Amino acid sequence: MTRHYNFCAGPAALPAAVLERARDEMLDYRGHGLSVMEMSHRAPEYVAIARQAEADLRELLAIPDHYRVLFTQGGATLQFAAVPYNLLGRGGRANFLHTGIWGSKAVAEARHLFGDAPVVASSEANGHSAVPRPDDIVLTEDAAYLHYTANETIGGLEFDFVPEAVRPDGGEVPLVCDMSSSILSGPLDVSKFGIIYAGAQKNIGPAGLVVVIVREDLLDRARPDMPSLFDYRALADAGSMINTPATYSWYLAGLVFQWLKHDIGGLAAMNAINDRKAAKLYAAIDSSELYANPIALRNRSRMNVPFVLADERLDKPFLAEADAAGLLNLKGHRSVGGMRASLYNAVPEAAVDALIAFMADFEQRRG
Amino acid sequence: MTRHYNFCAGPAALPAAVLERARDEMLDYRGHGLSVMEMSHRAPEYVAIARQAEADLRELLAIPDHYRVLFTQGGATLQFAAVPYNLLGRGGRANFLHTGIWGSKAVAEARHLFGDAPVVASSEANGHSAVPRPDDIVLTEDAAYLHYTANETIGGLEFDFVPEAVRPDGGEVPLVCDMSSSILSGPLDVSKFGIIYAGAQKNIGPAGLVVVIVREDLLDRARPDMPSLFDYRALADAGSMINTPATYSWYLAGLVFQWLKHDIGGLAAMNAINDRKAAKLYAAIDSSELYANPIALRNRSRMNVPFVLADERLDKPFLAEADAAGLLNLKGHRSVGGMRASLYNAVPEAAVDALIAFMADFEQRRG
Numbered sequence: 001m002t003r004h005y006n007f008c009a010g011p012a013a014l015p016a017a018v019l020e021r022a023r024d025e026m027l028d029y030r031g032h033g034l035s036v037m038e039m040s041h042r043a044p045e046y047v048a049i050a051r052q053a054e055a056d057l058r059e060l061l062a063i064p065d066h067y068r069v070l071f072t073q074g075g076a077t078l079q080f081a082a083v084p085y086n087l088l089g090r091g092g093r094a095n096f097l098h099t100g101i102w103g104s105k106a107v108a109e110a111r112h113l114f115g116d117a118p119v120v121a122s123s124e125a126n127g128h129s130a131v132p133r134p135d136d137i138v139l140t141e142d143a144a145y146l147h148y149t150a151n152e153t154i155g156g157l158e159f160d161f162v163p164e165a166v167r168p169d170g171g172e173v174p175l176v177c178d179m180s181s182s183i184l185s186g187p188l189d190v191s192k193f194g195i196i197y198a199g200a201q202k203n204i205g206p207a208g209l210v211v212v213i214v215r216e217d218l219l220d221r222a223r224p225d226m227p228s229l230f231d232y233r234a235l236a237d238a239g240s241m242i243n244t245p246a247t248y249s250w251y252l253a254g255l256v257f258q259w260l261k262h263d264i265g266g267l268a269a270m271n272a273i274n275d276r277k278a279a280k281l282y283a284a285i286d287s288s289e290l291y292a293n294p295i296a297l298r299n300r301s302r303m304n305v306p307f308v309l310a311d312e313r314l315d316k317p318f319l320a321e322a323d324a325a326g327l328l329n330l331k332g333h334r335s336v337g338g339m340r341a342s343l344y345n346a347v348p349e350a351a352v353d354a355l356i357a358f359m360a361d362f363e364q365r366r367g
Numbered sequence: 368m369t370r371h372y373n374f375c376a377g378p379a380a381l382p383a384a385v386l387e388r389a390r391d392e393m394l395d396y397r398g399h400g401l402s403v404m405e406m407s408h409r410a411p412e413y414v415a416i417a418r419q420a421e422a423d424l425r426e427l428l429a430i431p432d433h434y435r436v437l438f439t440q441g442g443a444t445l446q447f448a449a450v451p452y453n454l455l456g457r458g459g460r461a462n463f464l465h466t467g468i469w470g471s472k473a474v475a476e477a478r479h480l481f482g483d484a485p486v487v488a489s490s491e492a493n494g495h496s497a498v499p500r501p502d503d504i505v506l507t508e509d510a511a512y513l514h515y516t517a518n519e520t521i522g523g524l525e526f527d528f529v530p531e532a533v534r535p536d537g538g539e540v541p542l543v544c545d546m547s548s549s550i551l552s553g554p555l556d557v558s559k560f561g562i563i564y565a566g567a568q569k570n571i572g573p574a575g576l577v578v579v580i581v582r583e584d585l586l587d588r589a590r591p592d593m594p595s596l597f598d599y600r601a602l603a604d605a606g607s608m609i610n611t612p613a614t615y616s617w618y619l620a621g622l623v624f625q626w627l628k629h630d631i632g633g634l635a636a637m638n639a640i641n642d643r644k645a646a647k648l649y650a651a652i653d654s655s656e657l658y659a660n661p662i663a664l665r666n667r668s669r670m671n672v673p674f675v676l677a678d679e680r681l682d683k684p685f686l687a688e689a690d691a692a693g694l695l696n697l698k699g700h701r702s703v704g705g706m707r708a709s710l711y712n713a714v715p716e717a718a719v720d721a722l723i724a725f726m727a728d729f730e731q732r733r734g
Contacts, residue, residue, distance in 0.1 A: 004400030008407050011614055019394050019402055026390035027383065033371030033693060035386055037573045037619075040375045040696060073440040073575060074596060077610035081594035109595055201611055206404045208440060208575045208613030227448035227594070228476055229441060243444035244568055246575030246613065247378055252404075326400060329407060 005351035008329035009153055009304060010181065011201040013346040017263055018255040036251045041244050050239070050247075053254030060260055060267055061183075063190050063213060068236040070212040071250050072229075076102075076180045076199040079210060080109035083147065083176055083195060085226035087218065088114060092144030095173075097163065098122040099131050100152030101335065102178060110147075120146070128155045130296035139167050145174040145194060151182035151301050153202070154333040156293070156340065158182065158301040162192045174218055181303050183211070184260065184345060186271030194218050202303070203345050205253035208246045260345070270345055277343045277352045278302040284356045290314075290367035291359060308338040314366055315339070325358050327351075372718035375696035376520055376671060377548065378568040380713040384630055385622040403618045408611050417606070417614075420621030427627055427634055428550075430557050430580060435603040437579040438617050439596075443469075443547045443566040446577060447476035450514065450543055450562060452593035454585065455481060459511030462540075464530065465489040466498050467519030468702065469545060477514075487513070495522045497663035506534050512541040512561060518549035518668050520569070521700040523660070523707065525549060525668040529559045541585055548670050550578070551627065551712060553638030561585050569670070570712050572620035575613045627712070637712055644710045644719045645669040651723045657681075657734035658726060675705035681733055682706070692725050694718075 006013040029036050032045055039046040054069050063069065072078075083106075084094050096107045098119045110117035118140050121132035139146060146165035151158040165175040174194025183198040190196065190213060200209035212232065219233040228234060234242055264270050282300060285291040285307050293300065293307045309315055318339070322330050332338040341355060373380040396403050399412055406413040421436050430436065439445075450473075451461050461484045463474045477484035485507050488499035506513060513532035518525040532542040541561025550565040557563065557580060567576035579599065586600040595601060601609055631637050649667060652658040652674050660667065660674045676682055685706070689697050699705040708722060 001395040002398065002400045003394060006401045006405050008405065008410075011405060011407060011611060013405050014402065016394065019404070023390050023393035026393070027370060027386045028368045031369065033369045034373045034695065035381065037386075038373050038375065038378060038380050040378060041574070042701075043375075043696070073442070073613075074445070075440070075610040078441070078594070078596050081596070112595060113592065199611065201614075206613075206615045207408070207611045208616055225480065227445070228479060229445050229448070243442045244378060244566065244574045246440075246573075246616070247568075248573045249575055249613070249615070328401065329410070334409075 004326040004328050005347070005354055006328045007341040007343070007347065007351070007355070009333070009340060009342040010199070011207045012342060012344045014205070015256065015259045015263070015346045018252065018259050021255055022252060037248045039247065041241055041247050046247060049251050049254055053250060053257055056254065056257035056261060057211070060257060061188050061190055061213075066216045067190060068214050068216060068219070068232070070214065070232060070235045071240040071245055071253070072210050072212060072235060073208060073246050075207070075210060076178055076197060077105070079178070079197045079212065080106045081113060082226075082230040082232075083197070084110045084114055085230050086222045086232050087145050087174060087176070089221045089223045090144070092142045093117055093140060095120045095139050095143040095146045097132060097137065097146070097148035098124060099149060099157055100128045100155040102152055102154070102180070103149040106147055106149070106178060123157070127294070128152065128157055129294050129299075131157060131159050131299050134161060134163065137163050139165065139173065141168055143167050143173050145176050147176040147178070149178045151179070151303055153181040153304050154336060156295055156301040156304045156306040157299050158303070160298045162189070165194075174215070184267065184270070185274050185303055187267045200249060200253055205256050206249045209249035209253060211253070264345075273349060274302050274343065274345070277347070277349055278305065281305050281341060281343065281352055281356060284359060288359070288363055288367075290363040303344055304340055304342045306332055306336065306338055306340040310367075312337075317366065318362060321362060322358060327355055327358055371693040371695050372714070372721055373695045374708040374710070374714065374718070374722070376700070376707060376709045377566070378574045379709055379711045381572070381619075382623065382626045382630070382713045385619065385626050388622055389619060404615045406614065408608055408614050413614060416618050416621055420617055420624055423621065423624035423628060424578070427624060428555050428557055428580075433583045434557060435581050435583060435586070435599070437581065437599060437602045438607040438612055438620070439577050439579060439602060440575060440613050442574070442577060443545055443564060444472070446545070446564045446579065447473045448480060449593075449597040449599075450564070451477045451481055452597050453589045453599050454512050454541065454543070456588045456590045457511070459509045460484055460507060462487045462506050462510040462513045464499060464504065464513070464515035465491060466516060466524055467495045467522040469519055469521070469547070470516040473514055473516070473545060490524070494661070495519065495524055496661050496666075498524060498526050498666050501528060501530065504530050506532065506540065508535055510534050510540050512543050514543040514545070516545045518546070518670055520548040520671050521703060523662055523668040523671045523673040524666050525670070527665045529556070532561075541582070549668075551634065551637070552641050552670055554634045567616060567620055569709075572623050573616045576616035576620055578620070631712075640716060641669050641710065641712070644714070644716055645672065648672050648708060648710065648719055648723060651726060655726070655730055655734070657730040670711055671707055671709045673699055673703065673705055673707040677734070679704075684733065685729060688729060689725060694722055694725055
């Protein structure tokens, strides 16, 4: 068995310790005589797994009691629809910050379903190289909520502050954040948000699971015409088990939460590791003649580090040699090209060191 | 490691050979140096897994070329919404057959979203102990499609024929079937159906995956106001990868398809095994004084065998002793009580033999 270093943007690397545990428990979960995959979601041993996962997530993120945690399906993309259905029942329009491809997909879905959805601030003018400043964010009078993408996975652009969601009349509206590619990368003040949602396949677990953290008072403003499975109130009341949830993915997420708590030591420790990993890779890029990253320093993503080579004819040999060296999935998103190294929680510091050494060696030989 | 016999209605037993393969490939998929869970859904090695799974399913069910196969998320319950969105774009009303709890949930969702949705035939009058006869099924003049549930997982009631979906004026409409708990239990004439959908967690794989088989000409009658991820046309065009699919569940489904092909020998062989399993369990029930099943002979489910004990005070000891004997999850659905033995594909004949022996012994001692 060989384990390579995996810089995939998602589905992404998982901790080897988590995979080993899942492997060892695959045919017989702790003497119960069956796999977690084979358990009824109503069985006491499965309910215990699900509840422990939620408790661990709550502890890791210090989620206040007046927030509910949902484990649902369909990816963040399904939440692009579910969020407006859940928040537009009292009228008003969704307001959006647009800082890249994922944010624009969220806007498009809100417009598709409910017509107008104003973008109230955008980084389009600077090519999504720096997020809007707090003063640039001016909500509409009828804003029902403000949505933004904390970290743009493709662009490698990350907010360095939590926006305020306040209408011109001074009224606060819920702040909604797609945190798919940065959740659990460090501590978080959940109380600033109305809704946080995240597809699992970066820092949480396998694809097919979505975590939604929603403030309790927002459970009563849904449109009545939404598909029943979108209903946060119903999901919350049913412990995310209106129907059969993605039981195995939920279990794996729980193993990741345990790993974060016990192997890493919590999110402050994870944060320090992520700081180090990103800092050394950006330093290597900035000090080279061959590699470049265009993002404003304050908005450089810790999780997704896109970079280009000065001569794009070197892209192919770079990727082929990296692959041969056991450094996988460094190709940039097909919409932007170049390279991208995703440094999620499960990517060890040794992987970043190996990447930096490879990049230096490649530059010396080919740059 | 111990493996017990698991009669769970879903999530349900998986073949041990599939779990062993998944275990062995967990940390390193065939020398690629990473888990399937860690692969990009766009990576060639993952796309090969996904395409092979589709090809094997097509082969097993002899799916004609003019049908598309989708691998999506949200359980059959999300399809209760997605189907009417995809089929009501040209007006008309959804028609339903009502033969139990799952069918009634499908009706309720169609009504919730689109108002009227007539039940054109029902087994309510006989307590869902026999499905309507073909002659009892009279569609409305404005029927857009006919929906039914091939096998009611909770009631243990299975259709012994494929209904015809013809309006009084002679016009054929699409036949839509929720086949969650009977798909792949035997050969199937897919060409009789417009849409077949099935939650994976019975005969396909782990919870969190839904397979939709849709006739190509039905991809163009969707309502424009539906959530984008419901769009069968878009899903078909994107190879079910509009966004990240449930990659690991899809892989496991593929392993199950391989097992059906190579270990079992295809669906005709599976069908024979399922016939034998169900026949011997029903025979044991019918020949006993203690156990009873109320379903009409022609509609007895091969997959879900509910039965009651003549004295319900024996329910608790029956379940406790069965559990101690390694016969798991025999408790009936909380809405109906009693017992239920689910005999999905992955439940071996030896499990049924063990259950029958236990039941006889229990009856002798306690009946």
